[in-house]
Amino acid sequence: MIVANHLTKRYLGGFEAIRDVSFEINAGAMALLRGHSGAGKTTLLKLMGAIERPTSGILTIGGQNLLTLRKKALPFLRRNIGLVFQDQKLLFDRPALENVLLPLEVIGLPLREAQRRARAALDKVGLLSRERAYPIALSGGEQQRLAIARAVVNRPSILLVDEPTANLDDESARQVLDLFAAFNQVGVTVIISTHAPHKIPGRDLRILTLDHGQLLL
Amino acid sequence: MKAWFRQHLAAFSRAVRRLAAAPLNTLLSLLVIGIAMTLPAAGYVFLDNIHALGADRANVQQISLFMEIGASTREVAAVRKRAEALIPGQWRFVPRDDALRQLKNTEGMAEIIAALPKNPLPDAFILEPADSSAENLERLYEQFVTFPGIAHAQLDSAWIKRFNAFLRLGIQTVNLLALVFAVGLVAVTFNTIRLQVMAQxxxxxxxxxxxxxDAFVRRPFYYSGILQGALGGLAAIFFLLTGLAVLNPSVTQLASLYGSDFTLHPPGFVYSSLLVILGAFLGWLGAQLSVSLALRHMK
Structure with missing residues (x-):
């Protein structure tokens, strides 16, 4: 469960990207973060992904308050959260399989088991046949799916996705959104940030609309 | 424990892969580190050899008493009597004819001696007291130096003091040199690792x-630094052994001209291991400083 209570994120210079935001997202839910560019969607995802710390307020993920969580504990929290970035952040100097292996290397899984799980994740996103392909050789949609495979390979309980359909054609966008719905159906909490109105398949869809850092009711 | 070992093994392989990925850069770094370690290491090996040479000679602690050329039998007998009284059985008399004979037997001296009109050598006493402490030798020396009939008394341990003083100076110089090169080695590793961090x-x-x-991120860089330092240490040992192999024939030849069988001994296993361990430590230190600084910037 994700709980935000009077959450504020203020950057140096005083700019408030998130202002007094409160919400609850149940475990296993699917939520859509909407809003125009600069509304604060990415900042809110970064806060929920423990990439940035709140300035004030309460943000708890699985009962852990991010404001008071020790710095050393953050990496361990992040391992339970799958992140799909808008720019994907793929490593272009290693093939698809090795990109997906990285989160498993981080947790120190034996290589054989890690490879088995990485291949399973690639299979789930339809990229098993491209495991040796370098990201540069993949299409935009395939790169997005590779990023998803990397995000889910660790079997996270929360999946945070930033603008997943940007730069994708309608068919690729649909495939990607179907994937998120599939993960959500097996109990993963999925939070998708988007400024484009796509039809998101899924049950219990929660919509949070942000405007200038504030949540619209 | 297994996971810990696995993660270290993975970090080590990543470090090896990174070094292998840029072979020319790695080779150049190893050369620089190896040369930087060779210079002070060679200094220590050289001083160690000289020290061993001095230690061999230092075992002979003696006082040589050279009589005047025209010293009377009575004066020689007086010295003999005094020596026997002070250090019974720990002295020997070398008559001037015996000394000349010994000198003649020295290679290349026979012709020179034969050309001399008369024996230029004096009678001599060699005092070798069982108590060869510096104080005792000094005391004995004082008792004979002004004795009638003695032209010159020579405390043969004095050179050891001078030798040791020079040795101490040499060690201090090499220590300073080692410190400078250690800083250089840390700087080289620092820069190499910084470039690796930037690339990664x-x-x-x-x-x-x-x-x-943070540990996961840092670990491969630490191993990279350790590997570079250790391999640099191995390179230094290789340079050192090669240098000794090249120099030794000339050193042996020179020493034989002085009637010595002195040769330069290579560094032993312990010394070589220490060199590699020291290299690894300095490499780790450079990596530690570099990664800490780079990661702080990246945050």
Whole structure:
């Protein structure tokens, strides 16, 4: 469960990207973060992904308050959260399989088991046949799916996705959104940030609309 | 424990891969580190050899008493009597004819001696007291130096003091040199690792975002530094052994001209191991400083 209570994120210079935001997202839910560019969607995802710390307020993920969580504990929290970035952040100097292996290397899984799980994740996103392909050789949609495979390979309980359909054609966008719905159906909490109105398949869809850092009711 | 070992093994392989990925850079770094370690290491090996040479000679602690050329039998007998009284049985008399004969037997001296009109050598006493402490030798020396009939008394341990003083100076110089080169080695590793961190910046960022701890990020760079330092140490040993192999024939030849069988001994296993361990430590130190600084900037 994700709980935000009077959450504020203020950057140096005083700019408030998130202002007094409160919400609850149940475990296993699917939520859509909407809003125009600069509304604060990415900042809110970064806060929920423990990439940035709140300035004030309460943000708890699985009962852990991010404001008071020790710095050393953050990496361990992040391992339970799958992140799909808008720019994907793929490593272009290693093939698809090795990109997906990285989160498993981080947790120190034996290589054989890690490879088995990485291949399973690639299979789930339809990229098993491209495991040796370098990201540069993949299409935009395939790169997005590779990023998803990397995000889910660790079997996270929360999946945070930033603008997943940007730069994708309608068919690729649909495939990607179907994937998120599939993960959500097996109990993963999925939070998708988007400024484009796509039809998101899924049950219990929660919509949070942000405007200038504030949540619209 | 297994996971810990696995993670270290993975970090070690990543470090090896990174070094192998840029073979020319790695080779140049190893050369620089190896040369930087060779210079002070060669200094220590040289001083160690000289010290061993001095230690061999230092075992002979004696006082040589040279009588005047025209010293009377009575004066020689007086010295003999005094020596026997002070250090019974720990002295020997070398008559001038015996000394000349010994000198003649020295290679290349026979013709020179034969050309001399008369024996230029004096009678001599060699005092070799059982108590060869510096104080005792000094005391004995004082008792004979002004004795009638003695032209010159020579305390043969005095050169050891001078030798040791020079040796101490040499060690201090090499220590300073080692310190300077150690700083240089840390700087070289620092720079190499900094470049590696910059090249891996993207991977580090992604790894952190997906839950990598600082230790996970740092570990391969530490291994990289340790590997570079240790391999640099091995390179230094190789340079050292090659240098000794090249120099030794000339040193042996020179020493034989002085009637010595002195040769330069290579560094032993312990010394070589220490060199590699020291290299590894300095490499780790350079990596530690570099990674800490680079990661702080990346944050």
């Amino acid at each position: 910046a993207e991977e580090i960022e992604v790894a952190r975002l997906i839950g990598a701890t």
